[in-house]
Amino acid sequence: MWAFLHKLGSPKEFYAITARWLTPLWLAAVALILAGGVWGLAFAPADYQQGNSFRIIYVHVPAAFLAQSIFVAMAAAGLVFMVWKIKLADMAAAMMAPLGAGMTFVALFSGAVWGVPTWGTWWQWDARLTSMLILFFLYIGVIALRGAFVSREGGARAASVLAMVGVINIPIIKFSVDWWYTLHQPASFSITEKPAMPAEMWLPLLLMVLGFYAFFIAVTLTRTRSEILRRESSKRWVRALVEEGR
């Protein structure tokens, strides 16, 4: 296990090992999101209170999950980079940040348009909504901070530190609905309990959540591999790879 992880930390080994994962991941992402999306939009029953606006759950919840998970992944990568000086962790952190910002935006946007028919307002300074908005600004901050440094090393360190400090916002987002219950409802799902909705409602959601995670991993792997080629373009193994036309 440790030997495998150690190998994965080397850009060259990482590039070789992950080559086989790409196609299955992209296929899984497309298949799960298409199936979950069509099921949720056209086949899942409408909610007896919310009607069809309930279908927004199938994009809102997966986007909100990813928005938070990507930030945690970014902070973990920052920690690995700072403690063990593994450059690959920093490359991955840099490559996943824009997707995290995008997912946070989609979670906020889909929540706002869901709020209009459901709550009668698209925005309120509710704790969950506000902490998600802060998450969006944290993403922007991490991306901008990295770009503000002339030296790559300096930008990488600053971005890592901000991600590691900013991750404190994640438990705040999670518990905001319990601590300050003003507008946003508490979590509808938990790993330990049976869902409080029928299977034909939560199964498409499960497909969407899995599909979004597959998409995140596929995008991050693909982009990190490109970044490896860019940064190691003068190394012999990259030259050999190009010569072979692979």
Add this chain to the structure above:
Amino acid sequence: MAFESLSAFLAMGGHAPYVWSAYGATAALLLVVGWHARAERRRVRRDLERRARRERRQAEAADASHDERVSR
């Protein structure tokens, strides 16, 4: 199927603007990010190949001028 007709599906029981804008924004993000990741990959590979070709040409040119000097 939760809808009787295509028009009922598109109308979303009066919630069309909310449902379709939320799904539209999500689809746009997924498509743009997915397309960008693949375009970036193609671009990096193209640049590497171009550079390899250029270096090969330069090496051949250097060889040629060397041969010329030797034969003279």
